[in-house]
Amino acid sequence: MNGENGRGDSQVSCGTKGSGRSSEDSHKHKDKHKEKEHRHKDHKKDKERDKIKHSNSEQKEHSEKKHRDKEKLKHSDGSSDKHREKHKDKEKRKEDRNQTSHSDKHKKEKENGYVREKSPAAIKSEPEDDNSFYPSPKHNKTSKRECDDEEFEYKPKKVKVEHDKKAKKRKHEYEEDEEDEDVKHKKKTKDKKSSEGKKAKKEEEEKWKWWEEERSTDGSKWRFLEHKGPVFAPSYEPMPDKVKFYYDGKPMKLSAPAEEVATFFAKMLDHEYTTKDIFRKNFFKDWRREMTSEEKSKITDLNKCDFGEMNEYFKAQSEARKQMSKEEKQKIKEENERLLQEYGFCIMDNHKERIGNFRIEPPGLFRGRGDHPKMGMLKRRIRPEDIIINCSKDSKHPKPPPGTKWKEIRHDNKVTWLASWTENIQGSIKYIMLNPSSRIKGEKDWQKYETARRLKKCVDRIRAQYREDWKSKEMRIRQRAVALYFIDKLALRAGNEKEEGETADTVGCCSLRVEHIKLYPKLDDQEYVVEFDFLGKDSIRYYNKIPVEKRVFKNLQLFLENKQSEDDLFDRLNTSILNKHLQELMDGLTAKVFRTYNASITLQQQLKELSCSDDNIPAKILSYNRANRAVAILCNHQRAPPKTFEKSMQNLQTKIDEKQNQLSAARKQLKAAKADHKASHDEKSKKAVELKRKAVQRIEEQLMKLQVQATDREENKQIALGTSKLNYLDPRISVAWCKKWGVPIEKIYNKTQREKFAWAIDMAEKDYEF
DNA sequence: CCCTTAACTTAGCATGGTGTAT
């Protein structure tokens, strides 16, 4: 069923990253990413690619007719100033009108293909309502449209029962919450009896199936919210006097504020960050700001600063921490647990929910990723006065630490955060929000996958359209169409514009520059190859060579005309334009939905392809990991090879060799036993043969397991599976797969992941189709 | 509009606890 919608995996083969420096010249920022370099090992990748590569066939190109209107498409002049071009677009709007016949057609398609006709069935058009996918018993009972079942996997009976139970429970809890909270808390933490009660309640909470409840439709995120506020970073503890800081070779006692900032630097001394010019410059500037005027006049050169002793001190400290006795460690653990119990949860709409990050980020030196212009700047300490608290009016408001106040307390139930503050490096806002296992996050996650599944239903239509748009007379339409093709085929990110000089220079699809692609009319045995080489999110390099359709290729050539290498490839496109267009194609469609969709559909396809019924469990898991890996490659989820990789690989190999020896020994014994049996034909020897046979079998299995493990690890060397598992793969696919093949879910999801995906684990059956 | 910003998701890395082998 999904087959026709998938794209024959062509995208899977594309995520390969190439080797190191070859294409570096095209990189403005080449030298700055040394630390990432080691990732770009390719023979490994080639192997990987071969494994999951499939016919990379594009549909046959129709012979491209010469477009007579090429003139129109030409860049007006050498300029690539986006804004100027944009004005031209405005002028062109008249032309757009011509296009309306075009877009009208699309609208109609839209109605037929996906947006159901509203009038006939008198059913509220669900896809237009974002909340529509939530099970609504009424609907499902009366309206039996295919899509309902498909979208909801709805099991009316079960839900009904649960609902009733739920209702009772909710009432119960509600009554409980009516009690004086204060009294309750005290009671619970004090005596044992009530702590049991607490446990019971907790268990109840853990079973809460929010996914079987209806969701609010008015845009509010909650009705009641109570929490204790954030936990602040521990205050600064001055250095012992014996630990000295030296300036120009002479010991110097620093004022507390200056000393604190100095310790941040001292702690990082053996990180290569501290050798970078920008880092040092930024640090020094910010550090001086914390100094007394006296210090400021003395300390004028960072190179004359010696943080060595401080650095040693911290190393000793962490060593001491490791050496702590069990009891001490236990004590710390308990303290952490207490903090978690007190501050790690909130009450949201009658349920106790886990908070994601209840600790405020401690001060320190900012470490951006990649080549960040602000690296080394001081991330200042956050005080209560910086914090905005969000909670219910009728809740017990969190108390600020004695002698302080909050910046503000607000009661905004249109947002999900409990507290926020503005960070001083980028001026962006940081939030305290709930854990992924919470209702509020889970619903959103579920919704994300439902949107992706809706895309599945209309992706053919959308693809047909962008292919059509490659021929448009309008430059902006063509650019949009080619960009969308990349986003779809290569799972590129949208690519917002970024303020230059404020962040690392990274790009996504819409912000690709001329320097990031190379065109090869012919490369080896392939035609129309595009080579991508750019730094994406987190300054992770994306390197890929892929053959594209001729028309795309020609368009790219056109886009490149008269441009400099630092000019935008899609000078008439940005994420806002693209997303507006996507919104018109499907309700809720944005660029990132393609990533979710393609990731999930790829997993499903790969699982189908790779799973083999007579595999044992480890082999099945290997298949799963391979499917997962295909997605990670598609999404370019890389990691630095683990530091201990080589060594642990060696260890594993040793184990394998040992096993092999064991095996041949066991085989010999088996042979001997057989011979023995042949000679004597007695019961005893027969039993011995059986015994030996079993032993051989067991060892074979163990060997197999080890080999599988080795393969898996090798293939995973620089690929991170976690990100896609956590963010892109509809968990119901995995759950269904586990059920189908009898693989315990614990083999696929760890505890945290099971908590996050509880909804999927509960609702997906073995026949679930994404 | 067009730009800014709030809100929320996605991302890789450090680290420290845990489980396993010795």
Place this chain on the structure above:
DNA sequence: ATACACCATGCTAAGTTAAGGG
């Protein structure tokens, strides 16, 4: 019991997107 590898977890940076305001 100890050492060590591994993995879960926390952390926080860096994206995307929609909405709001000038």
